[in-house]
Amino acid sequence: MRVLAAMSGGVDSSVAAALLVEEGHHVTGVTLRLWDNPTDVGCCSVAEIDDARTVANLLGIDHLVWTFVEEFDARVVTPYAAAHAEGMTPNPCIECNRHLKFGRLLRRAGQLGFDAVATGHHARVVDGRLFRGADPLKDQSYVLYVLGRDDLARIRFPVGVLRKAEVRAKASALGLPTADKPDSQDVCFVTTSGGREALLSSRIPLHPGRVVDTAGAEVGRVDALELVTVGQRRGLGTGGGAKRYAISVDTATRTVVVGEAADLLAPAVALTQLCWVDQPVQGPTQVQTSAHGDAVDADFDGSTVRFVEPQRRVAPGQSVVLYRGDEVLGGGIATS
């Protein structure tokens, strides 16, 4: 099989490509340049691309570099900033997967005659169905719920059956220079832009806001309302005393409402932009409301997820992913 292996320069995608080569596939590596990284380190930098190329050379495979900077900006970064301007907390990795890694890349791979695209994600595809990765601490199935069966038929996640330690051991055994590289953290383009505030302030106007309690009394002020996330505790200008959390952000009135931990709990969350791996699903399910959270029992009626036990509010813009056991059924984006 001709496989196009997306190689970021990190250990997971390095080993993913290596495993495919061992399986006897005809593998070509590709590194996507998604972002004009102004620093010498981090995702999309020359150093990362160089690492990917070094690994490709060690594996004896061709290596390409494709520039999707404009699409990434239009499909991921611009909507990310626009959502913040609306007081939402989007997950750009999911949009990147939807539009770039498994949109643009998968299409181009097909055009060029590749049978499949592989990445280093920790998730598993079995019989065209999507499952959590074998390492519960590294599972990335949450950010992949936007994939449908047609996509999954042409996608390989070779490291999804491994634990992270096994991935690193494999990389060491193969002598790959990426074996002991630290895991990537946070959002790639935010990290390399000097943080969320620096990135957002260059894209959208940031406004000061009032912080009020649930009774409407002003208890503090924030410099940039657009940087506040539902569930946030620090940096709300409310001083000491009882712990208070942001429970809603209203950009129209430039107000953040804070409450106690109990106020943060919600019985349900409404979803939009639903995506299903296969057929739409309703009824009892487990839902995961953040990339590193645990799944909890819930019921889905086709538009709203009702938690069996009240859960921390889901920030509008975050994805809610529906599971049955380890299987990803689909998901959607939390509305305000």
Next chain:
Amino acid sequence: MRLEAVEAMLPFLTERFGNPSGSHAVSREARKALDEARDTVARCLGARPAEIVFTGGGTEADNLAVLGAHAIRPGSTVCSAVEHHAVLHACDALGDNRLAPVDGNGVVDLDRLADLLDRTVSVVSVMLANNEVGSIEPLAEVAALVRERAPQAVLHTDAVQAFSWLDVAALASPADLVAVSAHKFGGPKGVGALVVRQGVKVESIIHGGGQERDRRSGTHNVAGIVAMAAAMRATVDERDATVARIRVLRDRLADGLLASVPGCAETGDRATRIAGNCHVSFEGVESEELLVLLDAAGVYASAGSACASGAVDPSHVLAAMGMSRAQAVGSLRLSLGTSTTAADVDLALEAIPAAVERLRTS
């Protein structure tokens, strides 16, 4: 590399290992070879031997020119919008660079250039031939403008891309500084030269033992320099014949693509381009995809200019020429060289239309 260059350098990698700055017999032998190479390079570039500064390649030569001249006389820099990054980024690093626009053929706009020139300018840099689209710049006219409007300024020309195709000794004669790079004309990588005309000063950017009359420190790369001189001599000897032969092939390639691929356009005017450059664009096709198919078919083309990451950067040259983003994305550069044959052109004329067709229908 050209065989002449390989053969010339081999002895200096083995038995003739001397350091030309030393005082032993073996050093004197190396010094003699270096002197002869300098004479050859000077002759090929229309300069005196003392005006030649050997460098570690074209990028270093361009940097020495821009940074070195600016260090002697600080001021604004002016360069064409289509300069190689070696010039462009060096000028940008100095903090006050003015970009001279080009026309749709990639040729610098002399009126606009004139507007940028004044007595605050210390360095002007306009290349002799562009590395992406092959446009030949009117250096004599540029020089006349510089002498008139910015008489204190030093005029540099990057002749890296030009040397294989143009009589650099004559065409670059109005410039104070001229950069060349050996690997562009069949010499080894990592060696180049800068002509620094008598009376023109550049401050060294590499400090050390004071080699090259204190303009470029570092032990001489004797083997590389000797090979560069051999490649230069061979290139100059054959240049007229090569240009005539390659021009025919290039025209057949460009005409063939224009005739056989719908939506194919040639970039700019062929008459103002060096013979080894064929630059075209294909409507509705992305060259990143085209390159993969062509590579598999044995046709090694490029898009934009290669950057360190191996990515194809959106070309600043095509943008400066006013080409739309959509057209630039579908553009392809096919370079022909001394070793290019009619069979190579036949292969390209077979592979490119097929690949474009495949991308359009898949």
